[in-house]
Amino acid sequence: MSATKAATTGLNATYGFIGLGHMGYPMAVNLRSKIPRSARLVVFDTNRAVSDKLAEQFDGVEVANTAREVAEKSATIVTVLPRPQHVQSVIRSMLQPTKLPLDGLDKKRLFIDCSTIDPGTSGALAEEVKFSGQGDFVDAPMSGGAVGARDATLTFMVGASEELKDRVHAVLIMLGKKIVFVGPQTSGVKAKLANNYILAIANIGAAEAMRMATAWNIDITTLTDIINSSTGRCWPTEANHPVPGIIQDSPSSRGYTGGFATALMNKDLHLALMGAAQAGFEPSLGRVAHELYCEVEKDEEMKNQDCSVMYKFLGGR
Incomplete structure (x- = not known):
């Protein structure tokens, strides 16, 4: 499935990216460069300056004030965060206090976590997302370092169900060169x-x-x-x-x-x-x-x- 087919109109054509650090920023650059020009990229980082820098660098980048705002405006959200507690805080803040809007979506929201966290936290968050009925959560940590993030040559190790593979692959292939589906959720981490x-x-x-x-x-x-x-x-x-x-x-x-x-x-x-x-x-x-x-x-x-x-x-x- 190509990125163009994955993105159609409205929310379906909007991607979210949270965590514009050493790895996240060049990954967000690659994502914005490869999604259709008509698609939007909504970004958030606790360091507002890096979000503003990305918006100044590219058209079609919108800076959000919170992680929740990213989720409200996006169909596919990528997170690249340092530690388990950061991922836990961000995912929960996106799911609460009320259910995310569904208008404009033709499928469930997809949360792709590229952070390296422990299997226990990753599995618990996947269950929380599933139980809330607000989307699907997959783990997709990467290897390749800052150079791989910049050159889009990362290797992703993915834990996801069979039915999500095509959709996940369509996103990650814009950020790396090798996507390995290891098994069910938590297998990637x-x-x-x-x-x-x-x-x-x-x-x-x-x-x-x-x-x-x-x-x-x-x-x-x-x-x-x-x-x-x-x-x-x-x-x-x-x-x-x-x-x-x-x-x-x-x-x-x-x-x-x-x-x-x-x-x-x-x-x-x-x-x-x-x-x-x-x-x-x-x-x-x-x-x-x-x-x-x-x-x-x-x-x-x-x-x-x-x-x-x-x-x-x-x-x-």
């Missing part, structure tokens, strides 16, 4: 947390290996070439190298700015551990990694820098 669990541990491993190389007087570039053609190859050594100057456009080469903040990495690791415990499994490496990330977070500067700052932190120790 579970897959994302498993992925980020690996990343959190690999990030530490790469940083420690580079510290070993420094202590052993091994050339970092040479070691990186070896690793990336050997069994140690991983995203932190290929794309997000922890040592400044090895990859010119990596966060480490920009003073660890941009990228995936240490605090958010630790948040995802915590959610993965929590979700695993709820399912009756107790991971071991993740708990040690979580303790280390908590140490890094005590540094007010490093907690907001890209997670590859782990290399700098280990050097300080």
Whole structure:
């Protein structure tokens, strides 16, 4: 199903976007660029300045004063928010205090949450939306970072029912290049947390290996070439190298700015551990990694820098 077919007239041709942060803003830019010119994009962020910036950048963008206003004016709403409590607050504020208007809609509202949250919260919100009779809620967290958000090359991991797949795909294909339907609702966030669990541990491993190389007087570039053609190859050594100057456009080469903040990495690791415990499994490496990330977070500067700052932190120790 194409985006043009999905959007017809009135509310059916209106998209909502909530959360214009590091990932959300470029995603909203891509959405506005790819939906029909006649369609509207209604946006909201607690930082009004970023919403106004988007409206100045594009025609057909309307700035809402509340999340509820976005829902009232949109048939499809995408949320990209930092933490479970933010998603919970926004979804509930859209559903209350009265039922959303249905005039102008030819199908249920669709709430697509691209945030990385825990399965428990995601499942509970899906039930609340369903019970309220005001729409359908699907989880669709993404991978690919800020570059993927900018270039619309994100991978989405989706938890949705069979009947929603075409509609969800029509929206997400405008924001990424790969949409994987993992299973029923909550399957997407579970897959994302498993992925980020690996990343959190690999990030530490790469940083420690580079510290070993420094202590052993091994050339970092040479070691990186070896690793990336050997069994140690991983995203932190290929794309997000922890040592400044090895990859010119990596966060480490920009003073660890941009990228995936240490605090958010630790948040995802915590959610993965929590979700695993709820399912009756107790991971071991993740708990040690979580303790280390908590140490890094005590540094007010490093907690907001890209997670590859782990290399700098280990050097300080």
